Amino acid sequence: MNRLHLSFSTPLLCLFSLLILAGCASSSQKINLTTASELELYELAQKQISKGSAGFAIQPLQILEKRFPFGEYSKSAQLSLIYAYYEFNEPENAEAAANRFIRLHPQHRHVDYAYYMKGLISFPKAKTIFQEAFSVDLSKRDITDARLSFNQFNILVSQFPDSEYTPDSLKRMEFLRNLLARHEIHVANYYLERKAFIAATNRGQYVIENFQRTPAVPDALAVMVQGYYEMGMHDLSLSSLETLQANYPNHPALKNNGDFDYTYSTTSDSSWLNIATLGVLGTSKPPGFNSEDLYNKASQ
Numbered sequence: 001m002n003r004l005h006l007s008f009s010t011p012l013l014c015l016f017s018l019l020i021l022a023g024c025a026s027s028s029q030k031i032n033l034t035t036a037s038e039l040e041l042y043e044l045a046q047k048q049i050s051k052g053s054a055g056f057a058i059q060p061l062q063i064l065e066k067r068f069p070f071g072e073y074s075k076s077a078q079l080s081l082i083y084a085y086y087e088f089n090e091p092e093n094a095e096a097a098a099n100r101f102i103r104l105h106p107q108h109r110h111v112d113y114a115y116y117m118k119g120l121i122s123f124p125k126a127k128t129i130f131q132e133a134f135s136v137d138l139s140k141r142d143i144t145d146a147r148l149s150f151n152q153f154n155i156l157v158s159q160f161p162d163s164e165y166t167p168d169s170l171k172r173m174e175f176l177r178n179l180l181a182r183h184e185i186h187v188a189n190y191y192l193e194r195k196a197f198i199a200a201t202n203r204g205q206y207v208i209e210n211f212q213r214t215p216a217v218p219d220a221l222a223v224m225v226q227g228y229y230e231m232g233m234h235d236l237s238l239s240s241l242e243t244l245q246a247n248y249p250n251h252p253a254l255k256n257n258g259d260f261d262y263t264y265s266t267t268s269d270s271s272w273l274n275i276a277t278l279g280v281l282g283t284s285k286p287p288g289f290n291s292e293d294l295y296n297k298a299s300q
Contacts, residue, residue: 033063042073045080054087075101079110082117091121112156116165119152123172124179143183150176181207181216182292188223189288192265201227204240215295218248222289225253226265252291265289 031040041064048057061081068074078101085094098114098121105111122145153169153176160166188203200223207220221244228237244251245258253264265288 033060036060036063038064038068038071038073041068042077045077045084049080049084049087054084057081057084058088075105075108075110078104079113082114086117086121094121112160112163112165115152115156115160116163116169119149119156119169119172122146122149122152123176124149143180146176146179146183150180177211178214178216178296181211181214181220184211185216185219185223185289188220188227189265189290192223192226192288195230197227197230201231215292218244218251218295219289219291221248222251222253222260222265222291225260226262226289229260229262248295250294252294253289 031044033041036044041060045057045060045064048054048060057080061077061084064071064077065074065081078097082094082097082101085091085097095118098118101108101114102111124143124146150173153173156163156169157166157173163169184203184207188200188207191197191200191203204220204223204227207214207216208224211217211220221240224240225237225244228234228240241260244260245254248254249258253261255261
């Protein structure tokens with residue numbers, strides 16, 4: 001996530017104020033931020049947010065909060081400031097503002113919004129133009145923020161089940177569960193490739209225990225079948241295989257007769273172009289289990 005930070009030095013602050021005066025004031029009146037009333041500052045900030053210029057809402061909201069800490073619009077301004085920071089790509093400031101609001105106003109009727117924004121701040125930015133163009137797989141990246149986002153949304157839906165933000169939070173949590181589960185499969189495949197079979201099966205078991213009903217479950221079972229087989233733990237391998245056969249008979253590691261292909265995870269499925277260009281062009285399936293496309297479509 002790119003983070004844009006502004007240091008409000010005196011020249012920059014003056015320029016910022018001039019831009020606000022030029023771009024935000026009404027045609028009949030320009031607003032002087034140093035003498036503006038609480039209502040004027042609040043309306044100016046809301047006008048900027050509604051125009052999609054959240055960055056220009058930050059300064060009037062900060063001034064309002066400083067000059068009118070107990071004013072009529074103070075709490076609403078604090079909530080708006082969370083959103084303005086978030087939209088202006090200042091996640092650290094947004095999270096600090098959300099934490100501050102929760103700490104100061106834990107019983108406020110809109111405190112659920114602060115919790116919702118905390119989840120949104122850490123939510124992975126999926127489906128950007130860059131990710132679409134280069135097929136970036138979010139589950140192969142650092143998933144620290146994804147875990148944090150899931151936990152924050154979980155707090156919201158647990159404490160505020162009737163919140164207007166709960167339905168969207170639940171949808172985002174479903175996306176995050178799938179992302180976190182798929183990440184575990186990538187790690188398990190990594191361990192399989194390096195013959196760390198105990199670590200691999202542990203990852204598979206973790207998915208089974210914590211991410212039921214996600215598209216990663218069939219691959220977790222396949223990891224366990226392979227890992228236990230390699231360690232000579234054939235009873236556990238067979239038990240995992242029977243579960244895989246019964247619930248996911250179309251898994252690509254299963255042969256037509258239902259037997260498990262124990263070479264599946266050690267071979268790659270590369271296109272002729274990929275082979276001919278030594279991996280520079282074309283597509284290739286790295287060793288391991290990854291039936292994501294098949295079971296993502298099924299779950300949808």
